[in-house]
Amino acid sequence: MKTEFQTTSVPLRIADTHLAIAAVHRDGQRAPIVFLHGFGSTKEDYADIVRHAAFDGRAVLAYDAPGCGETCCDDLSKVSITFQVETALALLDRFEIERFHLVGHSMGGLGALLLAHAQPQRVLSFTDIEGNIAPEDCFLSRQVVEHPHDDPEVFFSRFIERTRHAPAYASALYAASLRHKVRAQAVQGIFRSMVDMSDHGDLMNKFLGLPSPKMFMYGEQNAHLSYLAHIERHGVRLAEIEQCGHFPMYSNPARMWEKIGDFIALAEDGHAGNPA
Template sequence: MSPVRKLERFTLPLTVGATRVEVSGLHRDGTGTPLVFLHGFGSTKEDYADVIQQSRLAGRPVLAYDAPGCGASTCADLGAVSIPFLVSVAEQVLKARQIDRFHIVGHSMGGLTALMLADGAPGRVASFTNIEGNVAPEDCFLSRQILTHAHDDPEEFLARFAERVGGSPFYGGALYASCLPHKVRAGAVRAIFESMVDLSDHGKLLDRFLALPAPRMFMYGEQNNTLSYLPALAEGGVELAEIEHCAHFPMYSNPPQMWAHIADLIARADTGS
């Protein structure tokens, strides 16, 4: 058995607007079109670290990093961390790592960030795996709680948010909720959630997703297979990937099936089949 080629850690200081951030990331050199991974709210780059276990993706360049205010990445102004801010961060990280064209995989918040990034530069995207990233108002079942369960104290909001998610009947909810206080700074939550809600309600995200020219996949858990826009995605040429025994977090509930679908799309995109 050949040795696993590990991911290397890096830190990258950036200035986004007037805000200083330090990005903590993982990368691997290789050949072919790079794989870029964007994590969801309350998650980290390590959601994708098992890319090194995927033989079908072996040898490819890899980039994953923590969004500012999440994981090991820092931000001097947590209130600045909105989706447009995260898109600017992505653009700067890609430039610093000298990545032009890429396959992108984004989950939830990361899926929305990836969509806005791809919408701004569609020719750079070789394929897009959207793992329950926001494309419609109904996707704000987590982020809209900033309005429906508003609290003046950011720490208290995050604690109660974790309690609600942890007590839900959905796959992966308790595991996800147990890590929230360690993976996201409470001061970053409001701006992130408010921008996710605003874009989902007013940003015509479904139209933007359908208009992308790259091969696209929308991945969702079987517990979320009633999403109203799934037929529109299929009719618009988006490949649908339903993950068994899963809700919003395939990387926690069914990673083998998640990785198999990702590898399939990337292989087909590279060959044009």
């Protein structure tokens, strides 16, 4: 059976905590793409990149964030967005990736933004798939404030049930695997840090201030986001995905890959600004 990408476990130590990062990667001659998945998702969201000819010859790295998927973390109480960014930077160094195209979804979009803000010279382009850049983006994570519970298992179970019945594309599909993809003990730390950064982290200015070409991808159900026209005026390319809510990789993956491929090609040709 042909192996189109490699799987590996990478030992790291972040903030005095031992990690074994589960990753998929592929070597290539073209500049690499690094993927940071969203809350409740895993590295496999992006494994289908090997099925799309637009990415032939391109190096790829995707991995399970601490508290998620097959990654092991000795102390789940340490997990936060800041912890995830530190993990991403250490993993880039371990794979000797210097400059790269960056793709982040939701939680991973927020982490990717902070990574790009910390080391902007390394990012060739940034595709932000509904990553947090404003307080209104905390429609999932703010449940830690709106529906609090001291027991992490109870909180997560109730979160899953609310998500299952949310009136958006792929909500039930997403909810069905949440318990298998996220450790309950990591959920509230992730959510609290997301809310705090979205409310107080000056994310919009950080996002607009990035020097690399930027694309913001969103589902048509979220075309109401108040800042879309604002970021477009500031040079961000918009990509609306049809028949989709928050999860283009589940609802309309073919369109998602098409948009990402086109944007990266434009970025490398120097034409990734807003279309006329």
